[in-house]
């Protein structure tokens with residue numbers, strides 16, 4: 001019988017998991033509280049298709065990104081585009097690693113790069129530069145793709161507040177499902193992972209097309225990255241983008257919803273000052289357009305873990321999202337756990353190994369007792 005699966009959350013994770021499970025013949029329903037898909041973090045971020053360069057302090061994240069990158073391009077070939085000059089820069093005085101160490105880490109991870117001496121914008125206080133192949137995710141195209149593809153199974157503007165489950169199923173909005181996937185990035189279920197919620201503020205700028213993407217690593221630094229609109233860039237800063245750390249989703253949403261113009265102006269000043277340290281012409285090249293506000297969910301710790309994992313409680317799977325490129329790992333974990341439920345048919349199967357050995361011994365015309373004596 002076809003198994004029914006409810007998915008909570010229409011971000012990248014919910015959409016990808018829904019689409020993958022549908023393709024495998026599951027009967028899927030996707031619940032999203034907003035009136036469109038990719039409305040929260042998935043539609044409000046830096047839109048970088050990572051390869052791992054952002055994470056010199058976490059091997060698991062680098063490896064998931066490296067592998068997820070090629071799978072993303074294969075599966076969603078029309079949903080990202082290359083960036084002409086995509087540059088990672090290690091500054092001289094403010095980075096936690098020097099350029100040689102940074103290169104060693106990336107070489108050991110097997111992610112290709114080219115070291116370069118300069119780029120088309122003037123830079124200051126730099127230890128080393130490399131060009132990489134990370135891409136831009138095309139968010140409007142992605143929204144259109146999933147809205148069309150998942151049309152039949154979508155319940156938009158439906159917020160799920162309660163679910164219940166027994167041994168045989170999960171009840172979501174009064175309907176029984178075989179399983180439920182919580183893809184709300186921590187906003188619905190409790191988790192065993194020690195995590196916190198971080199409201200965030202990025203800034204949009206307008207600039208001439210073709211300026212480089214500049215990511216300064218590693219530590220409390222910043223990045224300037226193009227969007228799907230070639231003249232619009234985001235500026236994100238490790239010290240200035242977060243608006244605090246909160247234990248609950250409610251607290252984080254309150255802070256996100258209370259952002260006002262004076263906060264945006266203060267952040268704009270701080271972030272531009274930071275950018276001027278390495279991009280002296282920032283003010284001439286970039287014109288402020290407006291803020292982007294979202295909420296990140298992160299595991300507690302300073303090692304920059306952004307890997308993806310899935311926990312299971314009965315018939316409910318809770319996804320701890322990594323980056324967008326790590327969507328594939330979530331689907332695989334869920335499928336593997338669903339498959340493992342079929343393993344109870346194996347409980348009373350006796351071992352036939354001794355019979356197999358005896359058969360071979362008889363076939364060879366050997367005397368079993370002799371075996372022990374001869375060895």
Ligand SMILES: Cc1cc2nc3c(=O)[nH]c(=O)nc-3n(C[C@H](O)[C@H](O)[C@H](O)COP(=O)(O)OP(=O)(O)OC[C@H]3O[C@@H](n4cnc5c(N)ncnc54)[C@H](O)[C@@H]3O)c2cc1C
Nearest residue numbers: 009011012013033041042045046047048160184321323324
């Ligand atoms: C500032 C910022 C920059 C980032 N930059 C990048 C980047 O450049 N590259 C990258 O790969 N990743 C980046 N990320 C991370 C990326 O955005 C996340 O990994 C990804 O969006 C997580 O997707 P998700 O589907 O798990 O969560 P979300 O996109 O948050 O989706 C969860 C969905 O669940 C819905 N929901 C919640 N509760 C309920 C409920 N009770 N009932 C119904 N629906 C519910 C929400 O409305 C939401 O649509 C960034 C994140 C932020 C915040």
